[in-house]
Amino acid sequence: MTLNVGVIGTGMIGQDHIRRLTHVLNGARVAAVTDVDLERARTVVDDLPGAVVHETGQDLIVDPGVDAVVVTSWGPTHEEYVLAGIAAGKQVFCEKPLATTREACDRIVEAEVAAGRRQVMVGFMRRFDPQYRAMKSAVTGGEIGAPLLMHAAHRNPSVPPHFTSEMIINDSAVHDIDVARWMFDDELAAVTVLKPRTSSKAAAGFHDPLLVLLELRGGVLVDVEAMVNAGFGYDIRGEVVCEDGAVELSESAGVVVKRAGRHSGRVPENWRERFVTAFDLEFQAWIDAVTAGGTTGPSAWDGYAATVACETGLAALHSGQRIPVVLRERPDLYAKSAAQEEVAP
Ligand SMILES: NC(=O)c1ccc[n+]([C@@H]2O[C@H](COP(=O)([O-])OP(=O)(O)OC[C@H]3O[C@@H](n4cnc5c(N)ncnc54)[C@H](O)[C@@H]3O)[C@@H](O)[C@H]2O)c1
Structure with a gap:
């Protein structure tokens, strides 16, 4: 089975993740992209056979042709897209930061807890x-x-x-x-x-x-x-x-x-050279976990x-x-937090 991924934000790291999803890793393809700079999104999609450009991130998230969502837009926009992904019942990979304020992260944690299952992985690739x-x-x-x-x-x-x-x-x-x-x-x-x-x-x-x-x-x-x-x-x-x-x-x-x-x-x-293997392993782990019906790695709690x-x-x-450092109480959903979770070597 091939996982159809939608990417929100086709800037530097968005394009790098599209490259690895398309040319390096197994089990996924980029099915849709969007960017507030639609010209940039259109240029990127030219190299992606069968992929579509959506006008907004919200449109991309609810597209039935998108199984899972990658959020690589600017940090302050992450909350909106992660919450929409959770609401749509989709798995979300969000580049760091999960969100830029404690309150915004709290809202994401609450949404995931209400959904009753982990739907978010945060891109702490180290x-x-x-x-x-x-x-x-x-x-x-x-x-x-x-x-x-x-x-x-x-x-x-x-x-x-x-x-x-x-x-x-x-x-x-x-x-x-x-x-x-x-x-x-x-x-x-x-x-x-x-x-x-x-x-x-x-x-x-x-x-x-x-x-x-x-x-x-x-x-x-x-x-x-x-x-x-x-x-x-x-x-x-x-x-x-x-x-x-x-x-x-x-x-x-x-x-x-x-x-x-x-x-x-x-x-x-630069960081791309130092952590190229980490990014590849991180994304392959996410593809495999999502294909198997769950997620892995750093959680919304970690974010x-x-x-x-x-x-x-x-x-x-x-x-x-x-x-x-003052943290809220950790919800049971994260009892086995990704801080403890092991990923396959
Ligand atoms: N894990 C890492 O080491 C690592 C490394 C680099 C960047 N990042 C993170 O990745 C994210 C993106 O960073 P970048 O360097 O690629 O930035 P960038 O500026 O190169 O790209 C961001 C893209 O998001 C688009 N965008 C902005 N607002 C949007 C919105 N509301 N909807 C859709 N698209 C929107 C921009 O037009 C741009 O194309 C940041 O959160 C950054 O912290 C993580």
Whole structure:
């Protein structure tokens, strides 16, 4: 059976997901697309045999020829489309963020709870990255003892001029926030944001880098260096320190060349290169789960918790204070949250 997917938002990542759904993965085809920029949607559909363009996202969602929906429009529009997808009884893959405010995420959680089943997966693709998965296996396997803390770094080579310090938290560190919850199967207790000396490459009034300190309820601490003007490449680092050992992401996914007394390897150019396998595995897992009648991976609860953590991080950034993370009670629907859920390797 082929899953007919409708894609809302044919911008950068929408087009990348259309490419993988069409040319890389098994079991799905893109049946419909839409974008507020209809010209862009029409250009994209030219390369998709049999696919149609809808005038609006709402039209696409109720199209009987669309089995499941991918939301890759701008963050503030996600709530409307995810809620419409749930109401139409369809499975929804929503790129992060699930929604841009705690209240909007809450409404999505309530809608899913009322529907009585999970219909939403949120695009936190790092959970599908082979290195992060191997790290989690080492942490949960027990051989290196109880985890104590994690060091992480998220370095972007550069960002567009409109990027702000707030976006370092909402767009970059949000992935580290989700990794922390998933890696340690725990919720955040508090966030503190420190401002090191600012890079001369950052725009005026822009604090870059930031040091984001995440405290988990069980006591594990995660420090995240988040930097968006690193220049040299897209550098993702992580090390979990446990009672009897430590586990670290590899320096390079490619080969290391040794020559003339030196060794060298490639630093990925951008997030697309670093996480291409994670995106592929994430989408294949979603296609397989939806075809089997359900969903998988990061849930609406995980999307809610990440957005609340980001709001808390912004309060910490602006106040300079340690701010507690206050979550609503977790509905039973998410008792086995995706933070615990394992996905096939
Ligand atoms: N998982 C990741 O690492 C990752 C990486 C990049 C982007 N994203 C997320 O994906 C989403 C899209 O990001 P992008 O970089 O592709 O942005 P983009 O600006 O390149 O594309 C967004 C598209 O959505 C369209 N759009 C805006 N409002 C719409 C509406 N109401 N209805 C239909 N279409 C609408 C725009 O016209 C545009 O074509 C964002 O939420 C972003 O945070 C996630």
